[in-house]
Amino acid sequence: MISIRKARTIIKSALAKGKEMELKPLSVVVLDAGGHPIAFEREDGASPGRFEIARGKAYGAVMLGLPGSAQMARAENQAYFMGAMNGAFGGKVVPVPGGVLVKNRKGEVIGAVGVTGDTSENDAEAAVAGIEAAGLFADA
Template sequence: MLTLEQAGRIVDAALAKGAASGFQPLCVIVLDAGGHALALKRDERASISRPEIATAKAAGCLGMGFGGREIAKRAAAVPGFISALNTIFPKGILPVPGGVLIRDHQGVLIGAIGISGDTSDNDELCAIAGIEAVGLVADTGA
């Protein structure tokens, strides 16, 4: 089970990676395996809809069972299907990097992180850094 303490550390490490890399202001959310928010922080300079974007990245990964990179591949192959999921998934889905599943070392899915604010690739780099900072495994869908 992903704990509140771990989620907080993941968010802080992801934000620190973004700041150290000179990325645009970020918003980071960590969801548990059931899609419930454990931690969310938005840099005060980030635009107002970043929490919703970050949530859709993370929740979409949980809903599909794979990371944002795989969702992006599938969106390219069957765009209508992925687009339709936004009407089904209550928290949305975004077919881009920046949504990453969080797994334990046995491969068990324990949550997801979503980041928005810079390029999707940079958002993903920060997500991976956050997950690895607490000794868990990042699953980007690559």
């Protein structure tokens, strides 16, 4: 389980990484293993629709057990599969980098982080930094 304290650390550290990298304003969400939000934060200047994008990145990761990078590859190679998955999940999946699985020491998926606001690759890098700062393990 990801505690609220760890979720807040993930968000704070992901946003700090974004500042260090001079990224556009980010939005970060942390979901539990069931896809439910634990915490969310949107930086000043980030568009209001970013919550849904961040959640969609993290939701796809946790529901499919695949990080956003793997989902994007799957979408490019098997569009019908990702289309079907998005249909099955009510259009909630955003299959691009920035959706990162969170694992414990045993390698078990305990949630996911979604970051949006800059390029998908930069979003993923910020998510990984946040997860690692909380003492957890990232699968981007």
